[in-house]
Amino acid sequence: MQESNWFFELLGNTFVRGLLLGLLAALIVGIRAVLHGRELKKELRKLREHLHTKLEIDSEENERRKQELLRIKQERDNLRNTVQLLNQRPGRHEIRQYYVYQKAIDIMFEKAPGFAPAWQVTVKEAEAEMERAERGLIPFIKRMVPCSPARQIEEYEKLRKKELEQHGSN
Template sequence: MQESNWFFELLGNTFVRGLLLGLLAALVVGLRGYLRGRELKHELRKLREHLHTKLEIDSEENERRKQELLTIKQERDNLRNSVQLLQQKPGRHEIRQYYVYQKAVDIMFEKAPGFAPAWQITVKEAEAEMERAERGLIPFIKRMVPSSPARQIEEYEKLRKKEIEQHGNA
């Protein structure tokens, strides 16, 4: 009984009581802190998994958008090239007009005996004029500003008369 007396006597001491109550409070606070830490670690792991999933989804979406952007850029470049090619190709009307002129030239070769040499000289002069026109600024402006059909006919008649005079004098 002495031993238990000793225990009760120790518990009767106010310092020991305060110490035990402090240790008990520290144990409760420590236990709650430990449990809260576990809970926070679990929540942190869950948030990391969520963030990882979100980043994967965003990454896939960004890759899809990049791929779509590349596809659209490639389509744009293809369309730009197609437009350039189509601008360089003559239309049906121009091709038909070319064939009409070619047929008219062939008929003139057959019907007018002096037409062939005059035509060839005229073609050479026209080619030389086009070469000169392709080199300078003023001819460039002339090409950009189309002349009227009446003015073109007048120029053609002047060139034709000049050639006839040159052939007549030669």
């Protein structure tokens, strides 16, 4: 009983009671801190998983956008090349020049009253020369040497000059 008496006597001391109450309060606060720490760790793990998932989704979206951007750039370059080819296509300039000449002829018909008869005579002469040229050496060259229309025009002009020189010297 003396042993238990000693224990009660120790508990009867106000300092020991205060110390025990302080330790009990510290234990309760410590347990709450540990539990709160676990909750924070769970929440942190959850947030990290969420962030990881979001980054994966963003990464996939960025990769898809990069692929789409590359595809669009390639399509743009292809279209640019196509436009350049269409603008530089042989005959394009000649067709434009034809329309310019036709417009000039229409204006001359309106402005100059004597232009129409002279023009018609000149056109008939040019058509006759073209028919002679088509039956002569030029169609033979066109059949034998396939080349671009621009090159054919150059060859035609050379042959035309030779014919004019021959007719001029006769």
